[in-house]
Amino acid sequence: MKAIMDLIGRICISLIFFYEAYDSIVYAKATKALMTEYGVVWRQDLLFYGAIVALVLGSILVLIGYRAGLGAFLLLAYWIPVTLIVHSFWNDAPELRRMESIHFMKNIAIVGGLLSVLVNGSGKISIRRLFATFRVRNA
Template sequence: MKDILDLLGRGMLSFIFLYEAYDSIFYFEQTQEKMSLYGLEWRQDLLLVGAIILMLLGGTLLLIGYRTGLAMFLLLCYWIPVTFIVHSFWNDPEPARRLQSILFMKNIAIVGGLLMVWANGVGRYSVKRLFATTRVRGV
């Protein structure tokens, strides 16, 4: 049962990043406009394409359970700065503060989930495990 829950948890965590990458690709210009609202003007194309690559690569590696240390590093390099930039509730006016604080805590919980996967491993159902247990016969 633990291995199935590990797989489900990895799938749900990776879906967040894969969906955000999809959204950033298909709404590229709108995402750039949103970045401008948060003061991210320096090399927007580079920053956005880099973020998309981090999310796609990290989310895919997390989903398949391969090189999860690298996946966690990539995803955390993206997710932590974005959380503090986009959901800086301490800078928001009172009406928006409550929602932004909830979204900030949600992102911190996602960071916690990523750290748990990093610390506990990927479980039985992963490409890493498949590679470790597959024997190649000589011809």
């Protein structure tokens, strides 16, 4: 049962970041405008495309369970700065503070899930385990 729950958890976390990458690609112009609004103007194209690569590659690695720790690290390297920049509720007006603090806490929960994958690995149901247990017979 634990192996299945590990897999379901990895699927759920990966879906969040696959959607984030999809949304960033489809709405690239709006995403770059939002980056400018939040003051992220230094090498914006590099950061934008680097984030998409980190999101897609990290999501794939976490999902399939091959080098899941590396995938979780890539996603954390994206998610933590974005959370601190976009959901900085301590800088917001009082009427926005409550909602932004809720979004901030949800993102912190996602960080916790990624840290769990980083520390515990991918579990029994993963490509890595499949490679480790697969034996090639000599013909």
